Amino acid sequence: MTTGDKVVGGVSHVVLGIWSIIVILPMLWTLFTSFKTTREIFASPFSLPEEWNLDNYVNAWSKYNFGQMFLNTIIVVSVSLVLVMLLGAMCAYVLARFNLPGSRAIYYLMLAGLTFPVFLAIVPLFFILQSMGLLNTLPGLILTYVAFALPFTVFFLFSFFKSLPYEIQEAAYIDGASEWRTFFQVMLPMAKPGLAAVAILNFLGLWNQFLLPVALNTDQAQYVLSQGMAAFASAAGYEVDFGALFAAVIITIAPVLVVYVFFQRQLQGSVTQGTSK
Structure with missing residues (x-):
């Protein structure tokens, strides 16, 4: 050196x-x-807790309904993630491997979707979901999340499917495999590094999504964690139970940290490979 x-x-x-x-x-x-009482937080904010207990976590989980919000978030994010990965992989595969009329235009429209500010679509999305009867519902939020994450998923996976050898696809055809079987049993497993990377990034983005649920999901029974945190913090000003508030923060960010810690190597090894083409 x-x-x-x-x-x-x-x-x-x-x-x-x-x-x-x-x-x-x-x-x-x-x-x-998150282990301190509100009195301790204001009296000695930088000291260790006088007593280590889980009272704040119990209050946040049950008294302030973060258990239900956590369940809502798990349902919305997991279903959205499965749908967006399936639809995104299928769309990226067709756009990358087949020369269909208009395929390039569709791909560029997907890229344009990445540059479109989400807040500009809030009002149209509100009225679309309202006309479909899905406003303030978890299925409506899932549908919106899928539409929000689909352009990025297609853009990222396009390079992976484009780089796969065409000889393997042709060999599958010669062996009598249909298009569906070729995709699910041959090509999709070969794109596993890209799928893992995109799934992690989508999970992080969907879990932390705030603007869409705040605008499209105003029913408190259907709240997800991000909007629940905002509502909890602004509910009563200085009368907030700050110990439970910090416990709720830990409950909110813990799944994201766990997912990233366990899958960071897969993410680091896949991002460069997926964007090299």
């Missing part, structure tokens, strides 16, 4: 170390604070 390489490497490590501290310390403070 040259002197310049060493300097760049050292500066990069220092910057990454500072960034890690900026990210990790607030998360640790939130975790420790």
Whole structure:
């Protein structure tokens, strides 16, 4: 390594170390604070809890209905993720592997969907869901999530399917496989790294989605975690149970952290491969 390489490497490590501290310390403070009472939080915000117990988590889960919101979020995100991965993979496969009339136009329209600000579609989406009878319902939110994540999914998987060898597809045809069997049993398993990466990114995006549920899901019985957090924080001003609030924050972000920690290697190994073409 040259002197310049060493300097760049050292500066990069220092910057990454500072960034890690900026990210990790607030998360640790939130975790420790979630075990404190509201009195402790205001009396000594940076000290450790006087007593370690799960009362705040119990209150957040049952008293403030975060258990139901957690279940709603799991249902909406899991169903949306399955649908968007299935539809996105099928759409990307057809656009990448077949020269159909208008396929390029459809692909570019999908790319245009990535540049369209979501907040501009809120009013049309509101009236569309209202006319379909799906406003303030979990199925309506699932349908919206799928439409929201589909352009990114198609864009990302397009490169993976485009890079797969055509000889394998032709060999499947020669063996008598139908289009459906070729896709599900031959081509789809070969795109597994891309599917894993897109699934993780979609999960993170859908779990943290805030604008769509706030605008299209105003029934408190159907709340998801992101809008439940906002409603809880602004409900009573200084009378908020801050201990339960911090516990609710941990409940909200814990699944995201768990998913990322377990699948980060798959994500890091797939992003470069999927965007290299």
